[in-house]
Amino acid sequence: MALRKPRRALGAVALTLLACGGGDSPPIVTDLASYLDLADLTAESSEVVPSDYDQRRELMAGWSPPRQDAEGAFATNEGPRSEIAWRLAWTRPLELVLTGRAMTIANEAPTKVAISWNGELLGDVHLTAGAGMQDHRLEVPVDVQRIGANTILLDYSTEGASSPAPPEVAWSRIRVEGAGVGARPAASADGRLQLPFRTALDFFVMLPDGGSLALDDVALYGPQGAWRNAEPVPALLVSVHRYPAAPAAVSETITEGRRRVRLRPHELPIRIRIEPAAGARLPQAEAGFRFSGVVNSVSNPWPHAALPTAAAPAAGPEPESAASGPGAKPPHVLIFLVDTLRADRLGCYGYDRPTSPNIDRFAAGAVRFEHTVAQSSWTRPSTASILTGLYPHNHGARSRNHVLARDVAYLPEVLRSIGYRALGVSSNSIAGPTFGFRRGFSHFKQLPENLSSPGIHIPVWRVVNETLEWLERIGPEDSFFVYMHAMDPHAPYYPPEPHRSRFAPDAPAGALGKNMGKLQPFEIPHLSDLYDAEIAAVDEHFGRLLEELDRRGFLDDALVVFVSDHGEEFQDHGNHGHGSNLYREQIHVPLIVQLPARLRAEVERSVVEEQVQQIDIVPTILEAIGRPDLIEADGRSLLPLMRSRGSRAEHRIAMSDLRNDGEAVDALLLEQDDEPRRKLIDYWSASFGETHQLFDTTSDPAELRNLGAREPHWAGYLRAIGRLMRRGSRQQLEPGLEPDMPPEQRRALEALGYLD
Incomplete structure (x- = not known):
């Protein structure tokens, strides 16, 4: 991340540091206008885009998740009424503009939408089939508006007919003309901040060496004469909070000109709050303060979002790659992905049941990563991250109706281009050819789900058999890349014998469990036992695979990665399954890496305690084969950590996200040397609004004690880090068009809980 260096020619910002420390270190000048998107805003609503999770937070009850058809992206009503919450900074003449179309078919009666504002009817909108997206305008009288929260209701009915089901309307955009513009903090073309009345900015930063906040060109804007003889005069209030419950450490009142606010050194995040106060009167119009603002510091105000500068190599020879030497054949690469496997159900991760003797033996001769974070809690985005090295917001396969973007570098395609x-x-078609995962493979075998089978998915032994059969075609001159995706132990659980009798002797007969269901207390032990039995079946055939690879002479020359796409919940936080939240049980996954024999002498650690992520797998593979430049990944190679030469700082931030079914969830996990591990979960739902949870995962690994109210500075700081790291996202959550698929595949995915 490049913070802007001072431009002295502008003459607008004082660069003198107060109590910064750091000797002769050059100052870092952070222009607040350039980092406005990192701040928490208190502001007026402006526009809603129902098809974009990040631009629909005003939508409350009665809305569908984002959808798309041939006419574009939208969301529809769910039920007879939709609700919108709208915040106003002041009352004035406004116009509500809704862009929508009826979803009815030709010759059906027109749809009527009655629209009210704070309980007062504004009017009716009439939509006919086939008319396409159109703007519908309604005046919002001043006397029905409120300063602060306003409620807009949309009531749906069919004209001239009584129908048991309400008509469906697609909305692509909702805005209030005259609102938002001029009533939200903004950066102007000249680099100044514009902060209207009844708004506020909260910047959360870390300044262990201190610094200063320099404000310049502070001036009022608004109607001429609005503050004539006002006492007290309007002012810009600046406060610095070092402890959540304590009074402000600094509080300054600025009326005009310039001011420099001292920021004393502090080892924890601080909150810098800037808000305008109107004094004796507040105009009912666009008004506030304009100013230039910078933070001067010795260190980066968001240090955890910046990757450390590469250190000079240690004395001695460069670490060898597996493809070192002229004409050396690159090693084989095999990824064995187990669907739905939480790390704490394996013996090598501390489980007390013998579910995984073969995996445990493999881990004993490899490197096991204790804290691996999945990039999502369901298959498609996390699998795409494993095979691209990218976060979901960059690879495209983020939500239910997204496919893997065609223009991202993809590991199978890249390896095949260099001769692999x-x-x-795969036995999970949610990450198969239909959704873009076939690209680049010489051969891709999708084992389709089978609705006539109690377990629905194809068992692991078939995945192993298909792989071993294909490997018979590999000659001594070939290097292979194999990606295996075993669906067990995904629900419904239907383990084979003898594992069922061994681990779940008391469970009812047949397949049990379906993803994301509420369970009765008596059901949980049975489902958990069946889950363990399925893990044991996977372990049996993983062991068989390793034995056969060794017998054929492949294993010593192979880089083998054992990993899961996500975990599974058994009422740990009130649910069963996955894809419903980002708590530990759904995103803490096993990761075990065995290097080719030619590289094992350099490995100094059998267990890596540092936090790592699925996006680190691609850079690890590419560095091991001597081609680290083939993919520009979001992750970092794990080889330095395995060799005890890596920096913990390179892996101190992990991110996971979930975009599904009317909700957006983001998790950010922070690891530090002298502080507990912290995890922030930001949750937004179309039905329930926003919630924020903060956990100390060192003392509370089960994530049961929410510290958000006790440590809001940490929550604000981690939220800013997440926003900074998602800057420049290639994908802005616009829903893609879910591809066509055979009816039987759709029914199978519905049965597995992936589709409604």
Whole structure:
């Protein structure tokens, strides 16, 4: 991340540091206008885009998740009424503009939408089938408006007919003309901040060496004469809070000109709050303060979002890659992905049941990563992250109706371009050819779900058999890349014998469990036991795979990655399954890496305690084969950590997200040397609004004690880090068009809980 260096020619910002420390270190000048998107805003609503999770937070009850058809992206009503919450900074003449179309078919009666504002009817909108998206305008009288929260209701009915089901309307955009513009903090073209009345900015930063906040060109804007003889005069209030419950450490009142506010050194996040106060009167019009603002510091105000500068290599020879030497054949690469496997159900991760003897033996001769974070809690985005090295907001396969973007670098395709033969075998079609995962493979075998089978998905032994059969075609001159995706132990659980009798002897017969269901207390032990039995079945055939690779002479020359896409919940936080939240049980996954024999002498650690992520797998593979430049990934190679030469700082931030079914969830996990591990979960739902949870995962690994109210500075700081790291996202949450699929595949995915 590049923070802006001072431009002395502008003459607008004083660069003198107060109590910064750091000797002769050059100052870092952070222009607040350039980092406005990192601040928490108190502001007026401006526009809603129902098809974009990040631009629909005003939508309350009665809304569908984002959808798309051939005419574009939208969301519809769910039920006879939709609700919108709208915040106003002041009352004035406004116009409500709704862009929508009826979803009815030709010759059906027109749809009527009655629209009210704070309980007062504004009017009716009439929509006919086939008319396409159109703007519908309604005046919002001043006397029905409120300063602060306003409620807009949309009531749906069919004209001239009584129908048991309400008509469906697609909305692509909702705005209030005259609102938002001029009533939200903004950065002007000249780099100044514009802060209207009844708004506020909260910047959360870390300044262990201190610094200063320099404000310049502070001036009022608004109607001429609005503050004539006002006492007290309007002012810009600046406060610095070092402890959540304590009074402000600094409080300054600025009426005009310039001011420099001292920021004393502090090892924890601080909150800098800037808000205008109107004094004796507040105009009912666009008005506030304009100013230039910078934070001067020795260190980066958001240090955890910046990757450390690469250190000079240690004395001695460069670490060898597996493809070192002229004409050396690159090693084989095999990724064995187990669907739905939480790390704490394996013996090598501390589980007390013998579910995984073969995996445990493999881990004993490899490197096990204790704290691996999945990039999502369901298959498609996390699998895409494993195979691209990118966060979901960058690879495209983020929500239910997204496919893997065609223009992102993809590991199978890249390896095949340098001579690898690439095989994919998968028993989970949610990350299969229909959704863009076939690209680049020499051969991809999708084992389709089978609705006539109690377990629905194809068992792991078939995945292993298909792989071993294909490997018979590999000659001594070939290097192969194999990606194996075993659906067990995904629900419904239907483990084979003898594992069922061994781990779940008292469970009812047949397949049990379906993703994301509420369970009765007596059901949980049975489902948990069946889950363990399925893990044991996976372990059996993973062991068989390793034995056969060794017998054929492949294993010593292979880089083997054992990983899961996500975990599974058994009422840990009130749910069963996955894809419903980002708590530990759904995103803490196993990761075990065995390097080719030619590289194992350099490995100094059998267990890595540092936090790592699925996006680190691609850079690790590419560095091991001697081609680290092939993919520009979001992750970092794990080889330095395995060799005890890596920096913990390179892996101190992990991110996970979930975009599904009317909700947006973001998790950010922070690891520090002298502080507890912290995890922030920001949750937004179309039905329930926003919630924020903060956990100390060192003392509370189960994530049961929410510290958000006790440590709001940490929550604000981690939220800013997440926003900074998602800057420049290639994908802005616009829903893609879910591809067509055979009816039987759709029914199978519905049965597995992936589709409604």
